[in-house]
Amino acid sequence: MGTILRVENLHVAYGKFKVLHELSFEVEEGEVLGVIGPNGAGKTTLMNALTGLVIPYEGNILFDGHTITKLTSDRRCRLGLGRTYQVPRPFEGLTVFENVLVGASYGTGGNERTTAARAIEVLKSTDLYEKSDIVAGKLTLLDRKRMEIARALATEPRLLLLDEVAAGLTDAEVREVMRLVDYLKQTGITIIWIEHVIKTMAESTDKLLCLATGTRLIYGDPQYVMHSKEVEEVYLGVEEE
Numbered sequence: 001m002g003t004i005l006r007v008e009n010l011h012v013a014y015g016k017f018k019v020l021h022e023l024s025f026e027v028e029e030g031e032v033l034g035v036i037g038p039n040g041a042g043k044t045t046l047m048n049a050l051t052g053l054v055i056p057y058e059g060n061i062l063f064d065g066h067t068i069t070k071l072t073s074d075r076r077c078r079l080g081l082g083r084t085y086q087v088p089r090p091f092e093g094l095t096v097f098e099n100v101l102v103g104a105s106y107g108t109g110g111n112e113r114t115t116a117a118r119a120i121e122v123l124k125s126t127d128l129y130e131k132s133d134i135v136a137g138k139l140t141l142l143d144r145k146r147m148e149i150a151r152a153l154a155t156e157p158r159l160l161l162l163d164e165v166a167a168g169l170t171d172a173e174v175r176e177v178m179r180l181v182d183y184l185k186q187t188g189i190t191i192i193w194i195e196h197v198i199k200t201m202a203e204s205t206d207k208l209l210c211l212a213t214g215t216r217l218i219y220g221d222p223q224y225v226m227h228s229k230e231v232e233e234v235y236l237g238v239e240e241e
């Protein structure tokens with residue numbers, strides 16, 4: 001076990017609009033890091049910078065010993081970085097199996113037989129196997145979230161980035177997602193998990209990072225972060241989603 005991800009003094013902007021600044025943190029291999037923070041804090045932007053959708057104008061990202069700051073998304077994916085999207089973008093007209101197969105072939109570059117086998121394995125581990133032949137557009141929200149995770153998992157990530165996979169779900173459904181994340185952690189995958197439900201996050205993560213106005217507000221043990229003055233102030237009057 002060692003450090004799998006190191007973010008050093010990250011600065012990210014969309015054109016002239018600066019979003020992240022002076023952001024540094026590390027993630028240990030095998031841990032679940034929760035990322036919280038108010039709307040617009042820069043959480044998704046951090047994911048975008050980690051996966052190559054936006055290139056930082058200053059700072060460095062080191063993944064598994066490689067400097068990936070300016071690599072393309074597909075190179076990062078092949079190195080073992082997988083993600084889900086806050087707004088899922090499945091291929092609505094394709095079946096669940098086909099959707100996951102796309103992830104498997106994009107991420108692993110394997111042949112037809114190995115990618116199909118990988119897709120089936122992932123569908124089983126995400127409880128979607130029985131629904132393999134359903135067209136994605138017909139899935140319930142929980143199953144769409146599962147499929148979003150399955151598509152990312154199919155790329156065989158060592159670091160999986162989850163962006164609000166529990167948003168919009170009922171409490172019982174959120175527990176299902178938590179169970180899935182626990183299972184993934186047991187398989188040894190490192191996870192960065194963005195979510196607004198802080199209490200849930202505090203129960204299921206090893207560390208919590210709270211972002212506010214594009215930088216690190218507080219970071220550390222989940223209980224310590226959850227009960228900190230900083231988090232209380234930043235969430236004051238903000239209902240949990």
Ligand SMILES: Nc1ncnc2c1ncn2[C@@H]1O[C@H](COP(=O)(O)OP(=O)(O)OP(=O)(O)O)[C@@H](O)[C@H]1O
Pocket residue numbers: 014017019037038039040041042043044045046086
């Ligand atoms: N593609 C973009 N172009 C320009 N500005 C953007 C873009 N994406 C996000 N922003 C802006 O950057 C800031 C940070 O957005 P981001 O989506 O990273 O926040 P977030 O913490 O994920 O918020 P939420 O909790 O609502 O998902 C916001 O002010 C947002 O309007």
Ligand SMILES: [Mg+2]
Pocket residue numbers: 043044045086
């Ligand atoms: Mg977001």
